[in-house]
Amino acid sequence: MRSKVSGAAQTLKSTAGFQAGVSIGNAKADEIADEYSEANILDVVRLIGGAMIGIAVMVVVLNELFSLDAISNSSGPFSGITDQLSTIGVSAITLLVIGLLVVAANRIMGFFRGGGM
Secondary structure: OHHHHHHHHHHHHOOHHHHHHHHHHHHHHHHHHHHOOHHHHHHHHHHHHHHHHHHHHHHHHHHHHHOOHHHHOOOOOOHHHHHHHHHHHHHHHHHHHHHHHHHHHHHHHHHOOOOOO
8 A cells, every 4th residue: 555655646746747836836935035035134234223323423423512612501591492402302312212123123023024014
């Protein structure tokens, strides 16, 4: 009985239709593998890394700007504006970082077909 089953399986594998199905399946598997290649992941890493570097540069520039004597020791009618900007700016940068984390999570979920772009 076993030899009949293995003989039937061998006959099935040797048919042209079976070989065509194997080649179509292999081509589709290669196409799916190319879709999920490292290039997509590297683009996301580049995007998130660039945003983090941009935020770091913005923090350094704002820190240097607010430490200038002309701004930190101002005493005119608009001197309260710099105080408000320095307190609101911290909150804005915090929200910017949280937004970056949400965008990063969205893109990473997209790789697993769980949402995202």
